[in-house]
Amino acid sequence: MWSFAIYLKRLRAKLKSSIYRAAIAAFIVVVYGTFSEYYIENPIPSSGIHSMFNSLWWVMQTVTTVGYGDTPVIGFLGRVNAIIVMIFGIGSLGFFTASFAANIVDMQLAKRFGEVKLKMKDHVIICNSDERIADIIREVNASGLEVAIIDQEDPKVAGGNYFFIKGNPMEPADLAKAGIEKSFKVVILSGKSFSDPSSVDAKSILTSMIIKNINREAYIIVELLKSENSEHARMAGASEVVIKGSMSSLLVSNAVIAPGVSKLFYELLSGEDGYRIREYRVDEAMKGKMAGEFYDIQEKEGRVVLGFRNEGRIDLRPSKDSKIGWNYFIVMERR
Numbered sequence: 001m002w003s004f005a006i007y008l009k010r011l012r013a014k015l016k017s018s019i020y021r022a023a024i025a026a027f028i029v030v031v032y033g034t035f036s037e038y039y040i041e042n043p044i045p046s047s048g049i050h051s052m053f054n055s056l057w058w059v060m061q062t063v064t065t066v067g068y069g070d071t072p073v074i075g076f077l078g079r080v081n082a083i084i085v086m087i088f089g090i091g092s093l094g095f096f097t098a099s100f101a102a103n104i105v106d107m108q109l110a111k112r113f114g115e116v117k118l119k120m121k122d123h124v125i126i127c128n129s130d131e132r133i134a135d136i137i138r139e140v141n142a143s144g145l146e147v148a149i150i151d152q153e154d155p156k157v158a159g160g161n162y163f164f165i166k167g168n169p170m171e172p173a174d175l176a177k178a179g180i181e182k183s184f185k186v187v188i189l190s191g192k193s194f195s196d197p198s199s200v201d202a203k204s205i206l207t208s209m210i211i212k213n214i215n216r217e218a219y220i221i222v223e224l225l226k227s228e229n230s231e232h233a234r235m236a237g238a239s240e241v242v243i244k245g246s247m248s249s250l251l252v253s254n255a256v257i258a259p260g261v262s263k264l265f266y267e268l269l270s271g272e273d274g275y276r277i278r279e280y281r282v283d284e285a286m287k288g289k290m291a292g293e294f295y296d297i298q299e300k301e302g303r304v305v306l307g308f309r310n311e312g313r314i315d316l317r318p319s320k321d322s323k324i325g326w327n328y329f330i331v332m333e334r335r
Contacts, residue, residue, distance in 0.1 A: 022096035026063070029092050033059035033085040041076045041121025048072040063089030072127045118163055119184035120146055126162075127169035127207055128191035129155045135160050136187070142271070145205030148178040169207050175214060186211055190244055197225035203231065205236045239311075271335050279309065279330050294329075303331040 038055035041047040048071035049055045058071040058197065062085055073082050120253070123146040137160040140147050147162040150157065156166045167174025169188065180186070188211075189202050201224045202289045208222050224230060227319040230241045251262040286294055298305050307316040308326035315326065 007084060019096065019099040021094060025092040026089070026096045029063065029085065030056070030059055030088045033062070035079075036081050037073065037078060037228045039084070040132075041073055041075055041082055044074050044078070046072075047074045047078070049078075050308075053227075059085060059089070063093045063117075065090060076204050077136055080247075115153065117167070117177045118148055118179040120148070120179045122146075122165075122184040123148055123179065124185050124331070125175075125178050125180060125183045125186065126187045126189065127151075128189040129153075130189060130192050133157060134160060145184065148183075150174055150178050170203065170210060172210065172214060176209065180211060180214050180218070181216060183218055185221065186215075188220065188222045188238075190223045190225055198229075200210075200224055201229040205233050207218055209232060209236040209237045268332060274335050275332055276335050277330065277332055282308070282324060282326055282329055286324055289317050290320060291322040291324055293318065294324055300333060303333045306330045306332055 010199050034052060034056045034079045038052055043047040048215075054071055058073070061067055061071070062082065072273055073079055104292070125147045126133070126147060129149060129151045133155045136148075137147055137157050141161045148165060149162055150165045150167055150169045152166065152168070154166070159244055163178075165174060165178045167177065169175060174252060188207050190200050190204060203205070204222050204224060208220050209216060211220055219239045220237055221240045221242065222233045222243045223244050224233060225244055227243045227246070231245070233241050250264060255262040268275060268277050293303050303318060307314050307330045308324070308329060309316065309328040310316075310326050
């Protein structure tokens with residue numbers, strides 16, 4: 001597979017230079033043919049070329065092999081020159097067309113095998129994948145965000161809108177292909193291998209450190225297998241830490257104590273019943289004002305404020321006489 005990737009890179013470089021050379025050659029032939037035929041044929045009264053536009057029209061008919069015949073070339077020198085334009089014009093334009101088509105095919109192949117370099121910004125990068133990747137992609141897509149996945153194999157999510165980058169999220173070069181410098185959020189999943197939880201967590205934490213070093217502004221969500229590694233992940237630059245399986249365990253235990261709670265959380269997180277949980281930035285004009293006033297404003301817009309967030313700390317619905325000093329607020333709203 002690596003040999004194919006190297007071949008693809010070499011082919012792309014070759015095609016890129018070929019298409020530029022072909023375009024320049026075709027342009028030179030068109031310019032030469034337009035000016036030369038005009039100056040040769042214009043003095044001849046019976047010629048069909050008496051303006052630069054007519055000369056250009058004739059050249060384009062000739063090099064594209066359309067040949068309407070409405071612009072005749074009469075003079076001997078004009079016809080000799082026309083033969084030169086035909087030979088080099090048809091050849092250069094054909095080469096350009098072939099190079100252009102090959103470049104399109106190459107781009108599609110590169111995209112299919114994850115060798116393309118993305119030029120996106122404010123997108124979400126997902127490092128690694130597992131059986132949950134389809135649900136994650138669909139939920140992120142529903143929020144209108146573009147997704148890039150870095151992994152060794154394309155998860156092939158049916159109906160999912162995402163870009164695949166074949167590589168290792170611990171490699172800066174592969175992160176650069178996914179547009180890490182302009183990404184909005186980064187999700188580091190634990191992946192499919194759980195043979196050694198400590199080793200898996202160590203890789204996730206190291207990945208977080210590498211990403212934070214490249215993009216200081218990225219919001220990094222790290223999934224860990226062991227809760228005792230949470231503090232290490234935060235020290236490495238993780239903005240948020242999720243312990244795999246902890247949420248499902250809490251939902252199961254709460255379903256025993258309070259039946260229906262698990263269903264409530266599922267509906268809020270999935271948005272299937274028309275409601276969803278979202279986070280927004282607090283308007284600077286609201287800083288320092290009472291939380292009660294903020295609650296009233298949001299409720300008029302059909303939102304229920306659940307809490308506020310500053311960095312990694314969340315305050316669940318503070319009292320109405322609390323002063324707002326948070327940067328983000330979390331709401332339940334209708335889709």
